[in-house]
Amino acid sequence: MTRNLRHTGLTEQRHRGAARSNYSVAHKWLVGILAAASAALATSTSNANLLSNGNLDQTYQQEIVPGFFLPKPALWVNEGFRNNTGPYEDELSSEPWAGPAPTPVTVGDYGVFFKPFTGNLSTGDLAHGRLYQDVPGTPGLTYVLSGWAGAEPNYSGLIPGSPTESLFSIQFFDAASSPLGGAVLDLAAAGLGTPNGEPFSYKQFTLSATAPAGTANVRVMVSMVNAYANPAGGGQAFVVDDFELSAIPEPSALALLGAGLLAFLGIRRRR
């Protein structure tokens, strides 16, 4: 009797031991998966800035007309043109006064100064300037762009009914450089230049877009469109600084992580 009980007890202990061991294997396996998933998630959602020279502080001297140079932001492409007179190079420049607080204050802080007054409304020679950077993109990831923009009160983009637009955009391209869509934020509609007591009434803007199938590259762009010299004169600068682009995993990756967590909790509960 005593022997049998002891024996049964031992057997139960062995079974428990086996169950614990199975649990332990499953547990380790799941913990491994969750750790990997969490690490992937943490990496992709960390505030790692995918842009180079996002703070616009690195500059180079660009010869805009023979013998005359202007600082421009390095590692970004800048393009300017006017409706009637075509391409020109004085649509924007890098300036140490253009990215003050409340934008992040960095050592050797430069911002970019767009020059709407290089356009002419009465002749129709409206000015366009854009600054962009391309980075590799992954289909399914959601890209979040944040950046600071400000404007002086007489910027043509702040005149009611003005054709001038001030835009932040995210555009996706496939491997053949064909556009696949994206998102555009109209800064004036989002409050550009609304007085807030800060230099240039600077404020931070954010937009996001999910990369469609076939995405190979993501383009981040700031544009000044259809700009012109305000007949009233006065301060007309449109300024930007401190851009960040980050990527967030697609919902299915989050769902997988959620499913892993549920399975893990389920095993714990069954135990």
Ligand SMILES: [Ca+2]
């Ligand atoms: Ca700054």
Ligand SMILES: [Ca+2]
């Ligand atoms: Ca800066």
